[in-house]
Amino acid sequence: MTEFLPLSEAIAKHVPDGASVALEGFTHLIPFAAGHELIRQRRQRLHLIRMTPDLIYDQLIGMGAARRLTFSWGGNPGVGSLHRLRDAVERNWPRPLELGEHSHAGMAAAYRAGAARLPFGVLRGYIGTDLPAHNPDIRSIRCPYTGEELATVPALNPDVTILHAQRADRHGNVAIEGIIGAQREAGLAAKLLMVTVEEIVDELPPAMNSVLLPHFVVGVVSHCPGGAWPSYAQGRYGRDNDFYLRWDEISRDRARFSAWMERHVLGTADHRAFLESLRQAAA
Amino acid sequence: MNDYSRDEMMTVAAARMLWDGCVCFVGIGLPSAACNLARLTHAPDLVLIYESGTIGTRPTVLPLSIGDGELAETAACVVPLPDIFSDYLQAGRVDVGFLGAAQIDPLGNLNSTVIGSYEKPKTRLPGAGGATEIAAHAKRVFIVMKASSRSFVAELDFQTSGGHFGGRGLSGARGGGPAAVVTDVGILKPQPDGELALVAGYPGVPADEARAAIGWPLAVAPELEMVAAPTMNELAALRALQARTAAAHREPVRLPI
Numbered sequence: 238m239t240e241f242l243p244l245s246e247a248i249a250k251h252v253p254d255g256a257s258v259a260l261e262g263f264t265h266l267i268p269f270a271a272g273h274e275l276i277r278q279r280r281q282r283l284h285l286i287r288m289t290p291d292l293i294y295d296q297l298i299g300m301g302a303a304r305r306l307t308f309s310w311g312g313n314p315g316v317g318s319l320h321r322l323r324d325a326v327e328r329n330w331p332r333p334l335e336l337g338e339h340s341h342a343g344m345a346a347a348y349r350a351g352a353a354r355l356p357f358g359v360l361r362g363y364i365g366t367d368l369p370a371h372n373p374d375i376r377s378i379r380c381p382y383t384g385e386e387l388a389t390v391p392a393l394n395p396d397v398t399i400l401h402a403q404r405a406d407r408h409g410n411v412a413i414e415g416i417i418g419a420q421r422e423a424g425l426a427a428k429l430l431m432v433t434v435e436e437i438v439d440e441l442p443p444a445m446n447s448v449l450l451p452h453f454v455v456g457v458v459s460h461c462p463g464g465a466w467p468s469y470a471q472g473r474y475g476r477d478n479d480f481y482l483r484w485d486e487i488s489r490d491r492a493r494f495s496a497w498m499e500r501h502v503l504g505t506a507d508h509r510a511f512l513e514s515l516r517q518a519a520a
Numbered sequence: 521m522n523d524y525s526r527d528e529m530m531t532v533a534a535a536r537m538l539w540d541g542c543v544c545f546v547g548i549g550l551p552s553a554a555c556n557l558a559r560l561t562h563a564p565d566l567v568l569i570y571e572s573g574t575i576g577t578r579p580t581v582l583p584l585s586i587g588d589g590e591l592a593e594t595a596a597c598v599v600p601l602p603d604i605f606s607d608y609l610q611a612g613r614v615d616v617g618f619l620g621a622a623q624i625d626p627l628g629n630l631n632s633t634v635i636g637s638y639e640k641p642k643t644r645l646p647g648a649g650g651a652t653e654i655a656a657h658a659k660r661v662f663i664v665m666k667a668s669s670r671s672f673v674a675e676l677d678f679q680t681s682g683g684h685f686g687g688r689g690l691s692g693a694r695g696g697g698p699a700a701v702v703t704d705v706g707i708l709k710p711q712p713d714g715e716l717a718l719v720a721g722y723p724g725v726p727a728d729e730a731r732a733a734i735g736w737p738l739a740v741a742p743e744l745e746m747v748a749a750p751t752m753n754e755l756a757a758l759r760a761l762q763a764r765t766a767a768a769h770r771e772p773v774r775l776p777i
Contacts, residue, residue, distance in 0.1 A: 263572050263601055264587025288601075289649075312646030314585035315548050319646075326644040338633075341571060342610065342653040345602035361610055364656040364693045365629070365682015368648060371638045386692065415592045416572045418601045463776030471589050474776040478584045478769055512777040 239409025239452050244459040245507065247431055248274045251457060252397050255304075257284035259395040259427065260293060263418025264314060265471060268401040269293050270464035270508035271433055276300050277503060286395050288344050288419060292467065292484050295319040296502070298334060299494055307337035307393070309344040316481050320488040330491065338372050343390045348419050350392035351426025363388040398427030401465045402450075403473060405434045406441045409452035415471030417448050424450055433461035435473050463512055524750050526704040529722050531557060531758060532750040534618075534664055534702045542615040543567045545654055548586050550664050551618035553758065556582060560757045569608065571650045573599045581768040582761065590768075605650065609657050612694050617658030619651050620665050623676050626715045626736050628663065628683025628698035630655065631676040638678055648680050655681035656692075660699035667703040667733035674736040684714030705730040707747065711739065720745040 242250065252258060252275065260268045272293040275283070284305040285294055292313065297303055299321030311322050325334040339347070346358030359378065369375040369388075376389050400420050402413045411432050413420060424430045430450070437460050441449070467477035467484075487497050501518070505511040524532075527550070534554035538544060540563040546555045556579065559566045568577050572587035576596030583591055592598050608614060621630035622645050632651055636642030655661055661683075665671060682688060683698045698716075701708040706727070707720040717739035718730050723746065731738050750758075 264585045265572070265589070265592075308647070310647050310649030311644075314587070315583070318644075323644045327641055338647060340648040340652040341601070341650045342605035345605050349602050349606075360606070360653075361692050361694070362653050362656070364652070364691045365679065365685050365688065366648065366652045367633075367638075367679045368652065415589065416574065416587045416598060418572060418587070421600055422602055466776050469589055470776075471592060475773045476585065476588060477773040477775075478588075479773065481584070509777060512775050516775050516777065 239455045240457045242457055242459055244270060244274050244433060244461050245278070247457045247459050248278055251429055251431060252280060254280055255282045256396040257286060259286035259393070259398040259423050261287060261398060261400055261418060261420045261423040262465070262468065263289060263416060264476070265416040265418065265469060266401045266413065266420065266465050267291055267293055267468035268399045268433055268464060269466060269468065270461045271399045271401070271431070272297055273502045273508065273511060275302060276498070286393060288341060289314070290319060290322060292319070292481065295321040295488055296498065298322050298325050299331070299488070300498060301331040303334060305335040305337065307339070309339040309341045313481060313485060315478070316485050320485070321494060324491070337374060338368060339375070339390065340366070340368065343375065343388065344393070345419050345422070347390040347393040348422035348426050350390070351394045352422045355392055357389045357391050359387050359389050361387055393426055395423070395427045397429045397431060398423045399431045399433070400424055401433045401461070401470070403435050403470055404441060405432060405437050405455070405458045407437065407439055409455045409458055410441050411450040411455055411458070412441050412444065413448040421448055421450065425454060429456040430454055431457040431459070433459045433464040435462050435464070435470055461508055464508055466512065524755055528750055528755060528758060530664065530702055530704050532754050533707060533722070533747050534662060535561065535754070537662055537700060538563050538566055538616065541565045541567070543569065543613060545569050545571070545609065545614045545617040545650070545658055547618050547620065548583065549620065551620065552582050553761070554664070555618070556761060557754065557758050560761065561754060569604065569614065571601065571604055573601050573604055575599060581765040584769060605653060609653055612657060612659070614658045615660070617654035617661045617695070619654060619661055619663050619681065621651070621663070621680065623671055623673050624663065624665060624701065625673060625676050625683070627685055628701065628710060628716055629676055629679050629685055630663070630681040630683065631678045633678040633680045635677050651681045655683065655695070655697070657695045660696045663698055663701040665701065665703060667705045667730065669733065669735035672734040672736065684710050703730070705733050715739065717741055718744065720747050722747050723749045
């Protein structure tokens with residue numbers, strides 16, 4: 238049975254310190270509200286997993302919530318660096334961060350394997366790159382049919398995957414529209430799948446080929462309108478590109494970053510209050 | 521004669537390399553501008569694939585990120601990202617991959633991972649993303665980078681993506697590797713031994729300037745071609761695209777409350 242919980246209770250109940258957590262969403266539907274709740278509840282020593290860490294992992298890393306990061310591209314899309322990620326890697330601030338670094342193709346294969354409950358993913362990949370020399374998880378196997386040497390990556394099976402979606406119904410079925418990245422695979426790979434949604438409806442209409450995570454793979458649903466901001470929810474609100482540009486300034490400086498997090502995330506009770514505090518700051 | 525910037529020359533030169541109907545794996549920034557310029561001028565049936573999963577997208581403005589809603593709304597189809605890498609790129613269905621990087625070496629190998637050592641980097645860069653497998657499997661790779669001795673180096677700090685490295689033929693890479701490097705001082709192409717040489721210059725940019733901007737002794741083809749200056753039509757299309765983009769990105773987004 239899918240549980241329906243307020244986001245704060247869902248995080249308190251299901252994401253302990255030290256957990257491996259994947260907050261997926263490729264530019265679209267990034268579960269910011271859930272990430273902020275991890276910060277409010279002062280989670281520590283998390284193993285963060287995400288193809289593109291984006292601003293939400295920059296914030297978690299800068300707040301010292303992570304011990305390890307598994308990823309494949311760590312920048313501010315279209316803008317430049319993730320300054321908090323860089324500070325952690327280059328200067329161990331606020332604490333050292335272990336990296337498990339992949340390419341997108343490798344990480345996608347690892348999620349696919351995890352979703353299928355296979356031990357590893359296989360790809361014709363990691364060719365002509367130094368990555369395997371720095372990530373012992375990237376290995377190879379000889380194809381038993383052709384003899385070809387192929388790259389392997391261990392399956393990713395996060396303790397918890399958290400996604401954001403447009404809609405869930407009262408049974409716990411989840412519908413996603415628009416760019417879906419590796420959300421489906423990351424969701425199916427998890428030991429527990431949590432989904433924050435813009436809206437809970439009585440019944441989802443039958444929708445052929447739309448992405449639907451059926452209720453029996455969805456552990457928890459939390460109603461959280463606006464939960465993907467400053468990323469976006471197709472059909473609901475647009476990506477706040479201006480905020481991504483502003484983050485470059487906010488995050489460049491440790492003190493300015495900490496003050497912003499203190500005021501808008503730690504100083505607010507929930508996502509609604511977070512958005513309200515930003516509206517007031519902009520007024 | 522029209523005034524144009526070096527950036528515009530680069531973008532137009534890259535756009536002209538694309539042909540109508542070609543399937544093109546696009547990155548953000550100058551490659552995205554070049555591909556959409558080609559689509560709006562000589563190659564209306566260019567198929568643009570962005571790694572976020574959008575295939576056959578026809579954006580009216582350039583996206584800021586690789587996954588802007590504009591790309592999905594104007595796409596022929598939107599597929600899961602693992603399909604893009606496994607069933608399209610790895611399967612050999614991509615004609616052209618566009619790449620940039622922080623560093624390139626004479627064989628067209630690229631670094632987008634770290635400056636300094638991996639364990640103790642001076643500068644941590646974003647990393648591989650899609651680049652490693654694009655470099656391996658796109659039928660040909662076009663690289664777009666501004667020339668400087670800091671970025672065109674004899675030796676990379678880290679090899680993120682393979683160019684014409686030794687043993688490429690036996691490596692499992694199915695694609696042809698770098699076919700051209702479009703810079704702001706001219707176009708480089710690999711010679712039979714894999715090493716990049718200057719093969720084409722731009723109007724008003726002497727080969728000596730290109731030599732000075734590259735951090736290794738750059739070979740220059742005996743008969744240097746000259747790329748034609750951007751036409752009025754190309755410049756008008758590119759500037760209109762950039763103006764539409766700037767206007768769209770200025771529109772305020774309301775907080776979702």
